[in-house]
Amino acid sequence: MTATPVCVLGLGLIGGSLLRAAANAGRTVFGYNRSIDGVQAATADGFDASADIDATLVRAAETGALIVVAVPMPALPTMLTHVAEIAPDNPLTDVISVKSAVLDGVREAGLLDRYVGGHPMAGTAFSGWAAGTGRLFIDAPWVVSVDDHVDPHVWSQVMHLALDCGSFVVPARSDEHDAAAAAISHLPHLTAEAMAIIASDVPLAFALAAGSFRDGTRVAATAPDLVRAMCETNGPELLPLLDRTIELLTETRRALADGGSVAELVEAGHAARTRYDSFTRPNTVGIVIGEEDWRDTLAASGRGGWVIRSALPGPDSR
Amino acid sequence: MTATPVCVLGLGLIGGSLLRAAANAGRTVFGYNRSIDGVQAATADGFDASADIDATLVRAAETGALIVVAVPMPALPTMLTHVAEIAPDNPLTDVISVKSAVLDGVREAGLLDRYVGGHPMAGTAFSGWAAGTGRLFIDAPWVVSVDDHVDPHVWSQVMHLALDCGSFVVPARSDEHDAAAAAISHLPHLTAEAMAIIASDVPLAFALAAGSFRDGTRVAATAPDLVRAMCETNGPELLPLLDRTIELLTETRRALADGGSVAELVEAGHAARTRYDSFTRPNTVGIVIGEEDWRDTLAASGRGGWVIRSALPGPDSR
Structure with a gap:
């Protein structure tokens, strides 16, 4: 050819x-x-x-x-x-x-x-x-x-x-791509924006920030128009994942306040990330x-x- | 000396x-x-x-x-x-x-x-x-x-x-350190755990995951005991930041569902991250x-x- x-x-x-x-x-x-x-x-x-x-x-x-x-x-x-x-x-x-x-x-x-x-x-x-x-x-x-x-x-x-x-x-398929892109890109962009905002409001936070903060908020440096275009075009797939994020964090907030534990989120998150690392x-x-x-x-x-x-x-x- | x-x-x-x-x-x-x-x-x-x-x-x-x-x-x-x-x-x-x-x-x-x-x-x-x-x-x-x-x-x-x-x-001061550490380390650990969990539930997500997902969830690979020790010991500083995260994401969810826009979060996040990059x-x-x-x-x-x-x-x- x-x-x-x-x-x-x-x-x-x-x-x-x-x-x-x-x-x-x-x-x-x-x-x-x-x-x-x-x-x-x-x-x-x-x-x-x-x-x-x-x-x-x-x-x-x-x-x-x-x-x-x-x-x-x-x-x-x-x-x-x-x-x-x-x-x-x-x-x-x-x-x-x-x-x-x-x-x-x-x-x-x-x-x-x-x-x-x-x-x-x-x-x-x-x-x-x-x-x-x-x-x-x-x-x-x-x-x-x-x-x-x-x-x-x-x-x-x-x-x-x-x-x-x-x-x-x-x-x-296009619809499956969009759901996956919401999970691995669009949603993480929004949480990175939130992390950057929250740190900027805490005295001393930027002074202490090291590699994990830099990596974790790297995508917040992306031009806002690009992030908006991705997220706003993919609303139908992004909204349920935002709901799930809010749900997970709300459950974790309750577990930390009531029982002093974040075990459930942390164990599940570590297991998921481990599966990703071994994904071939x-x-x-x-x-x-x-x-x-x-x-x-x-x-x-x-x-x-x-x-x-x-x-x-x-x-x-x- | x-x-x-x-x-x-x-x-x-x-x-x-x-x-x-x-x-x-x-x-x-x-x-x-x-x-x-x-x-x-x-x-x-x-x-x-x-x-x-x-x-x-x-x-x-x-x-x-x-x-x-x-x-x-x-x-x-x-x-x-x-x-x-x-x-x-x-x-x-x-x-x-x-x-x-x-x-x-x-x-x-x-x-x-x-x-x-x-x-x-x-x-x-x-x-x-x-x-x-x-x-x-x-x-x-x-x-x-x-x-x-x-x-x-x-x-x-x-x-x-x-x-x-x-x-x-x-x-x-110790209390100021702890508030800053909650913002730049402990809270980002919890959101990284949530991102890993959510992606693991979406078919095709791991198959598409690239650098931004890997970097954004890197800290979810940390041993669960260490993450728990940090977060659970720092509850008084971490809880208000979890509340703020839930609030920001809830506002963003509403803005996306009602008006199709994530502008407010994205503009503020980008501005915050830009301030971090220029922090000397x-x-x-x-x-x-x-x-x-x-x-x-x-x-x-x-x-x-x-x-x-x-x-x-x-x-x-x-």
Whole structure:
């Protein structure tokens, strides 16, 4: 299979890192960024970038490029309108953190047939082209959605892009991804914000803060707009987890006040973290993309912890 | 001033690291550990350790050593009884995480006159002699208590030990230390336990977990007994912070459910974390240990972020 060209829309931390990583892997890759500053920075670093969305999408249409939407959630509808006008038949993916919301937007734009959602679970507290690195995705999980509609050809293309960037692929349904992302990312962002606020109100706290506080509140340094976009777009999955957090802390508060013990929370938390530490990710084998029930089979494998580290065979490899 | 010998009681992660760090700094240092395994490991590594508490304390009494209590909180009363019997006149400090509780125990044992509390803000998720390192305390805050009773000679000795281990000294009252420790350590331990529990209940969550989850729940890997000892001993300071956390998350839950926004928490959290990142620790100057109002002056300086990186002049340097 000849590698499909890649067209990255948005050259911030994630899009800019993707442009570098795909180029490092030998892929033909070009990008668009709204701000001319980002384009100039990328060009100065030797990459192929433009501030002209129409010209970029014409080029994508002419070359059959895999289009990767890497803009913040609020900019998604406008971007999808451009894609629908100029490159409606191109394979399409994205790297945005809430998959159900993107799926809805893609459906409204009439682009569902050629869309396979994606989400590399990588990032830093910084943003913009300059914060990016071609090594950002190495050994990171990259979710590739296996919703009922997804096309096996496009799925293969997105899988290859993730593998080329050094990630391993976790196949998942969009709704299951969003519930998991709420648990491991969106909720921890909110509790980190709360920890930072509380410490800032206690005299001497910052003076004593050491590694555990720095690590535990690291994500509170993320730009507020990004945190809001993730959490506010994923409300349906986040609300029940917030309720569960409040419930656990309320029970613990009562146990500490009444019996002087936090044993229940601490034992359960330690056991859960120990399970996480021993969680392994064996390689998926024996699944052929496009064969009967391939989407359900992949979704079940992802749920069980199986991941894709080398390309599965599929419609273009047979 | 000739450096005082150091006697470390308890050779776990903190005590064992302290034994190494003090030895590396050229101090005469010897230790006691209850389990013979720890003693053998320390001896095999070339350090001076014994499983005989009476002999160790007789040696401390004969050499005028600074005694450092480094046992877990539940073992404190028994250890202090031994000290009161054999070495009641030695200078005494500790490295236990809740200062008011230790202060109470020391008072009950009749050892208050020669006691100055200490707490190096350093650690890992591991425990035992083998987990220790002589570099554990480098560039870490080490609280040295400035409660009303503290003796300037003993205070100087504890300050010198902390500096010899590579730490900087934060002077603080025991109650203020405990409130700050609740904010930057004990409360974040409990929320990390909750995050680990919640993620373990969501299918796919561990499969997607990446750096931010690993960092954010790192402290949930700490041995449950240690977390319980810290939190349960510090209930009076921890309870109001648990209430505040529940309040912040409840307000956020309501704002997300009703208005689709988490702006208030996220903006405030980001601002707080930004203040932490720009928090500097200038060097304390111009204070002489033992001069009039030296305890209050040091407490005020610690509250303001001033720290001691090179020894302040004191009663033994004049």
